[in-house]
Amino acid sequence: MxxxxxxxxxxxxxxxxxxxxxxxxxxxxxxxxxxxxxxxxxxxxxxxxxxxxxxxxxxxxxxxxxxxxxxxxxxxxxxxxxxxxxxxxxxxxxxxxxxxxxxxxxxxxxxxxxxxxxxxTEPLATIGPVRTGSSRVTVGAGAKWSDVAKATLAHGLTPPVFTDYLELSVGGTLSVGGLGGQTHRHGAQVDNVLELEVVTGAGELLRCSPTRHPDLFHAVLAGLGQCAVIVGATLRLVHAPETVRHYLLPYADLRTFLDDQRLLATEGRFAYVEGQVSADTAGAFNQFTIEAVAYGPPVGDTPDDTKLLKGLRHTASGVQITDLGYYDFLDRLAPSVAALKAAGLWAYAHPWLNLLLPGRRTADLATTLLDALTPADLGPGVVLLYPLLRDRLHTPLLRTPDDPVPYLFAVLRTTPPEDTATVQRLLNANRSAYDTVGAVGGTQYPVGSIPFRHADWKRHFGPVWDRFAEARRTYDPKGILVPGQGIF
Ligand SMILES: Cc1cc2nc3c(=O)[nH]c(=O)nc-3n(C[C@H](O)[C@H](O)[C@H](O)COP(=O)(O)OP(=O)(O)OC[C@H]3O[C@@H](n4cnc5c(N)ncnc54)[C@H](O)[C@@H]3O)c2cc1C
Known part of the structure; x- marks a missing residue:
């Protein structure tokens, strides 16, 4: 019985x-x-x-x-x-x-x-109405960026910056920053928020913006959930292209790759710039690819390959150029994600390493980190390396190196979860990579898996720590919110 x-x-x-x-x-x-x-x-x-x-x-x-x-x-x-x-x-x-x-x-x-x-937050997924006159939309924190994109594109508008993967919640990426290939032009997703609706740790429902409760606004954006739960966000929109031209430009040399990326980021020749590093057949991470995208009409002219590629020092024979619909470009990871899910790899452990390197040290640091990386320790993941522009990043809690052109360096490791010894070794390797980078002014982009303690967080937030801690005391006086970040 x-x-x-x-x-x-x-x-x-x-x-x-x-x-x-x-x-x-x-x-x-x-x-x-x-x-x-x-x-x-x-x-x-x-x-x-x-x-x-x-x-x-x-x-x-x-x-x-x-x-x-x-x-x-x-x-x-x-x-x-x-x-x-x-x-x-x-x-x-x-x-x-x-x-x-x-x-x-x-x-x-x-x-x-x-x-x-x-x-x-998934049930809080309302989107709109899309305000075409003032180019903005208010969305629930649980809305996914894929749905926000579809809804705004119906009006010819788009958020200016997307993460590579669209099935993330608005509240989730606004809590960390939201970086992507458009960041060199438009900052992070957090830099494109006009207003937030939040529930503080004391249970108060408040609207905040750069002019209304600005201390709260700046403590919530990239604030890792420590002061309030985001329930809604008003996002800035820009005109969307209908089509884009997508370029993959191969490089055999790290410094040339980085220099060309820096040129593209500072010139703003493309609407989107990212980059990847992959291993050769002998397992050395020495193959570099710039991924760049030019927007077509009605935002830009029909992309002109000669003009766009002028002066770049990639290996001309390996260039791939594809025309895509704008949404297909934004959602370009969907087929690979479906394949990873079908192969069971989505359920693998992901001890990710996400760092921001000072631009002036990127070549040295990337060399050191890539020399230490093996294909086995990456698994069926990818290595990202691409530039941001510091003067486009205005959110105090999104900590980036003090350098005009920081680089995102991400080792998106994928490894069997049951092999806990390997997972632990990779976590330790992440910490050691962070220590190497932190010693010369690098930071972590806190979406990955780096063992981090309270003292590390204080150092991470540096000059804004006191203001952050003050906001925590004000808006979450009992310290109940989001202990999983291990900050307070
Ligand atoms: C496949 C993949 C691709 C990615 N690509 C990118 C990329 O290109 N660029 C990039 O910047 N990041 C990227 N990320 C990282 C991603 O942006 C962060 O991990 C993000 O926080 C995930 O959003 P989520 O909705 O899953 O948040 P969750 O994992 O659910 O939450 C993340 C943190 O935010 C807090 N939080 C969630 N919702 C709220 C809310 N409404 N209010 C306050 N706090 C909240 C949570 O408590 C938690 O601490 C990627 C991650 C994956 C797995």
């Missing part, structure tokens, strides 16, 4: 920010202190649902990294912003930890919370 679950077995531990432990009783829909049995006041009425079933808790105890697993006590699927206000207030009152989760594509437990509450 199946055992009837008792009230005791139904209680699930919920870690409190202080030492106590309380539980959520799904039968009575109330929270209770497990050590004394003294019930806390019942959970608020919700438009959405609160889940404590095994499947929900297990799903949110994982992310794209598949390395860190912290099991929450409950998962909120909000039916409204009001639900988020109510539950954050509840958690603030009882000192319970909370983490919003967009698409869960962090790689190091950033959106996880042991024994706490996960707020899944």
């Amino acid at each position: 199946p055992r009837t679950p008792t009230r005791r077995t139904a209680l699930r531990g919920l870690a409190v920010a202080s030492a106590a432990v309380i539980g959520f009783d799904p039968f009575t829909r109330s929270w209770a202190v497990t050590d004394s049995g003294r019930p806390l006041s019942g959970i608020p009425h919700l438009d959405g649902t609160l889940h404590t079933d095994d499947a929900s808790l297990t799903a949110d105890a994982d992310d794209f990294g598949h390395i860190v697993h912290r099991r929450p006590a409950a998962v909120l699927r909000p039916g409204s912003v009001r639900d988020i206000v109510a539950m954050v207030r509840f958690c603030d009152l009882h000192g319970l930890r909370v983490a919003p989760r967009g698409q869960g594509h962090g790689t190091n437990g950033q959106a996880q919370v042991e024994g706490g509450l996960i707020i899944e």
Whole structure:
């Protein structure tokens, strides 16, 4: 005969920010202190649902990294912003930890919370209306960039900057920065936000912008979820091209590749510039490719190859040029992602290394890091190397090296998750790479998996640390938000 679950077995531990432990009783829909049995006041009425079933808790105890697993006590699927206000207030009152989760594509437990509450933002996916006159759109934090692109393109408009992969949530990338090939022209995604609607750690629903609660605005953008949950964002839009011309330009030499990239970034000849490094058949990472894109009408003229490639020192014989629809270009990773999923590789561990190198040291640093890299330690992943322009980056918490042309260097490792010894070795290698880069003014782009402690974060935020910590004290006084980042 199946055992009837008792009230005791139904209680699930919920870690409190202080030492106590309380539980959520799904039968009575109330929270209770497990050590004394003294019930806390019942959970608020919700438009959405609160889940404590095994499947929900297990799903949110994982992310794209598949390395860190912290099991929450409950998962909120909000039916409204009001639900988020109510539950954050509840958690603030009882000192319970909370983490919003967009698409869960962090790689190091950033959106996880042991024994706490996960707020899944996916239901907050409204988009629009698209305001063509003022070129802006307001979207829910759970909207995916693919859907934002489709909705705005219907009006001939587009957000100016995209990440390489579009199935990430707006709230998730605005919490980290949002870098891509258009960043050298338009900054990061966070630099193109006009206004935010947020729920602070104290459960207050506020609008903020550069002129309204600016301290909060600047503490939330690239703020790794530490001061508030983003529930909505008003994004700047620009006119979209209908088609683009996509160039792959091969290089056999790192310095020539970097110099040409720097030229393209500073001149702004292309709308998009990225780059990849791959290994030769002997396993040496010495093959370089610039990926550059020119926009066609109605944003630009029909791309002129002679003009666009003039003076570049790539290997002419290997050039690939393709004309694409603009959305197909934005969504260019979709076929590879489908193939990775079909091959089971999406479920592999991803101990990613994401660094920002000072431009003046990029050649030396990239040489050192690439010399230490083996194809086995990359796995079926990729190495990205491309320039940003510092004067386009205005978000204080997006920490970049003090250099006019920093380079993103990313080793997107993919490795079997069950081989935990290798995963740990790669995490250690990430830390050692970070130390090498940090010693000469480099930073990490905090979306990957670098073992990091409180002191590292203080150093990472450097001159803006005090303001960040002050905003945390003001807007999340009990320190309940997003412990998975390990910052405070
Ligand atoms: C395949 C792939 C490709 C990528 N490509 C790029 C790229 O080209 N450029 C780039 O910049 N990054 C890239 N990233 C990294 C990505 O931008 C970040 O990992 C991003 O945070 C993931 O968004 P998400 O919706 O999955 O967020 P989650 O992983 O769910 O959350 C990330 C962090 O943000 C917090 N958070 C989530 N939503 C909110 C919210 N509404 N309010 C406050 N805090 C919130 C979470 O608590 C967590 O700490 C890529 C990642 C993957 C897996």
